[in-house]
Amino acid sequence: xxGHDAADEPLRQARPGRTQVSHRDHGDFDRDLDxxxxxxxxxxxxxxxxxDAGALISARSLWLTRSGRSILQGVDIDIxxxxxxxxxxxxxxxxTTLVRVLLGLEVPDRGSTVRKRGLVVGYVxxxxxxxxxxxxxxxxxxxxxxxxxxxxxxxxLADVGADKLGxxxxxxxxxxxxxxxxxxxxxxxxxxxxxxxxxxxxxxxxGEAELYTLIGRLRSERGFGVLLVSHDLHVVMAQxxxxxxxxxxxCCHGVPQSVAQHPEYARLFGPQAARAFGLYHHHHDHRHDLxxxxxxxxxxxxxxx
Amino acid sequence: MGEPFLMRALFxxxxxxxxxxxxxxxxVWRRMAYYGETVAxxxxxxxxxxxxxxxxxxxxxxxxxxxxxxxxxxxxxxxIVPFDSLLGLLAHAALAVxxxxxxxxxxxxxxxxxxxxxxxxxxxxxxxxxxxxGGAAALAALMYVWRPLLALSVHEDLAAAEGTxxxxxxxxxxxxxxxxxxxxxxxxxxxxxxxxxxxxAAAARPLxxxxxxxxxxxxxxxxxxxxxxxxxxxxxxxxxGPSIxxxxxxFFAAAxxxxxxxxRR
Numbered sequence: 001x002x003g004h005d006a007a008d009e010p011l012r013q014a015r016p017g018r019t020q021v022s023h024r025d026h027g028d029f030d031r032d033l034d035x036x037x038x039x040x041x042x043x044x045x046x047x048x049x050x051x052d053a054g055a056l057i058s059a060r061s062l063w064l065t066r067s068g069r070s071i072l073q074g075v076d077i078d079i080x081x082x083x084x085x086x087x088x089x090x091x092x093x094x095x096t097t098l099v100r101v102l103l104g105l106e107v108p109d110r111g112s113t114v115r116k117r118g119l120v121v122g123y124v125x126x127x128x129x130x131x132x133x134x135x136x137x138x139x140x141x142x143x144x145x146x147x148x149x150x151x152x153x154x155x156x157l158a159d160v161g162a163d164k165l166g167x168x169x170x171x172x173x174x175x176x177x178x179x180x181x182x183x184x185x186x187x188x189x190x191x192x193x194x195x196x197x198x199x200x201x202x203x204x205x206x207g208e209a210e211l212y213t214l215i216g217r218l219r220s221e222r223g224f225g226v227l228l229v230s231h232d233l234h235v236v237m238a239q240x241x242x243x244x245x246x247x248x249x250x251c252c253h254g255v256p257q258s259v260a261q262h263p264e265y266a267r268l269f270g271p272q273a274a275r276a277f278g279l280y281h282h283h284h285d286h287r288h289d290l291x292x293x294x295x296x297x298x299x300x301x302x303x304x305x
Numbered sequence: 306m307g308e309p310f311l312m313r314a315l316f317x318x319x320x321x322x323x324x325x326x327x328x329x330x331x332x333v334w335r336r337m338a339y340y341g342e343t344v345a346x347x348x349x350x351x352x353x354x355x356x357x358x359x360x361x362x363x364x365x366x367x368x369x370x371x372x373x374x375x376x377x378x379x380x381x382x383x384x385i386v387p388f389d390s391l392l393g394l395l396a397h398a399a400l401a402v403x404x405x406x407x408x409x410x411x412x413x414x415x416x417x418x419x420x421x422x423x424x425x426x427x428x429x430x431x432x433x434x435x436x437x438x439g440g441a442a443a444l445a446a447l448m449y450v451w452r453p454l455l456a457l458s459v460h461e462d463l464a465a466a467e468g469t470x471x472x473x474x475x476x477x478x479x480x481x482x483x484x485x486x487x488x489x490x491x492x493x494x495x496x497x498x499x500x501x502x503x504x505x506a507a508a509a510r511p512l513x514x515x516x517x518x519x520x521x522x523x524x525x526x527x528x529x530x531x532x533x534x535x536x537x538x539x540x541x542x543x544x545x546g547p548s549i550x551x552x553x554x555x556f557f558a559a560a561x562x563x564x565x566x567x568x569r570r
Contacts, residue, residue: 104465123463125466134455135516140516144452
């Protein structure tokens with residue numbers, strides 16, 4: 001499943017992002033490392049059923065069953081302004097379903113979701129099957145996110161490193177280009193919240209690091225909140241303010257390192273995963289251009305054999 | 306060439322071509338050709354009912370296309386029978402019912418062929434009113450939902466997450482399709498209506514860079530096919546609707562040929 005050998009990745013200490021961002025008080029390990037309720041049924045230690053009034057999105061007690069399969073079992077989640085929340089969990093843990101519920105694409109059986117008034121969401125879906133039947137330039141695709149002037153569209157395309165793609169046909173983009181262009185469409189909306197579902201899937205280690213860096217930089221510049229669904233159990237964007245570990249219910253959550261040391265995490269993914277838990281940091285020894293070619297083509301990449 | 310029936314045929318065809326072009330693009334983009342075919346074939350029931358009850362045929366066809374559209378929305382909610390099988394089933398059930406009904410109510414000079422393949426030379430002034438008023442309404446509705454409909458055709462979940470009213474746009478599209486099918490049946494018949502919708506759009510696709518360009522080129526192809534088809538029909542005494550469709554097929558072949566030669570696009 002992983003695109004690289006994460007076991008070689010040492011457990012590093014988190015450090016603050018390069019740019020100063022006023023974090024909320026999620027940095028406090030002990031206080032933040034809640035033991036959330038585990039199993040079906042109302043748990044004794046469940047948080048009070050009040051929504052977080054300051055959150056961009058606040059959901060309480062989300063329950064959802066599809067085709068007789070219980071997918072969400074009392075999930076609570078809040079995403080604060082400017083906060084980067086990474087959602088991890090095994091396959092079938094309900095990550096994408098939770099995102100769909102938060103976006104209003106799926107209605108839960110029970111539970112409630114409160115959005116900040118006038119919340120603007122930018123969304124990068126997990127799958128994007130490009131339809132060649134529709135003639136569409138990249139610029140026009142971006143403009144479908146919000147009516148925008150040409151220079152605005154050129155601006156967001158430049159922001160994601162896709163400045164030369166505006167006149168290209170959307171259906172002719174490569175995988176890496178497509179990701180950036182879909183991100184540009186999310187950005188043109190000037191979102192309060194950016195939702196990225198398995199954004200780095202299919203990208204190699206260095207490409208992943210670069211995309212995470214991009215997201216971190218954009219968050220610092222624009223100040224939106226980010227909900228990032230990660231397909232990787234034990235490599236998490238270092239700038240995450242919080243990591244939420246989901247397995248139908250919220251197993252544990254906290255700042256990145258604290259999650260790796262949490263017994264629930266080890267129970268869910270195994271002690272090896274906990275040892276291998278790594279964080280993306282800003283520094284990396286090379287970058288990838290849009291064609292996916294490394295610059296410089298380093299032989300000593302962390303994932304090199 | 307100035308014969309009134311010929312002028313009516315020309316204006317009917319041109320009016321329909323303009324409305325069919327943008328609608329046909331969405332039928333192609335949303336992969337609803339077979340859906341449209343089903344709705345069109347069901348129109349035969351409307352014709353039979355209209356003949357039996359002496360109603361305006363376009364109106365009675367419209368009632369049936371709307372009912373069938375609603376039925377398809379309901380049946381689409383179950384997943385035991387795949388939707389395309391359902392369409393095949395309904396299309397042919399409707400055709401069977403329509404042909405039987407037409408045979409039962411057949412009056413002195415009812416020509417079934419005229420309803421299957423259209424009779425553009427029999428267009429009346431009332432038909433022209435239907436085509437232009439109904440067509441204008443259809444076009445206006447389509448313009449109104451153009452942007453959301455395009456967004457959801459590209460990626461429905463993304464559009465919905467961005468706050469697009471996807472259900473309203475889809476419903477509008479289905480209603481507009483039912484209306485245009487009802488209008489078109491007199492001209493090109495239940496069996497050629499969908500051809501008149503998708504062929505101009507398909508021919509326009511290889512030449513287009515944007516959705517709007519594709520709709521424009523489709524309208525040009527549609528209008529040209531009407532003019533050339535009618536010319537063909539008058540010159541060689543061939544049936545009108547099939548002549549138009551033949552011209553469209555040639556347009557498509559010419560447009561797609563370079564793409565096929567290049568390999569892919």
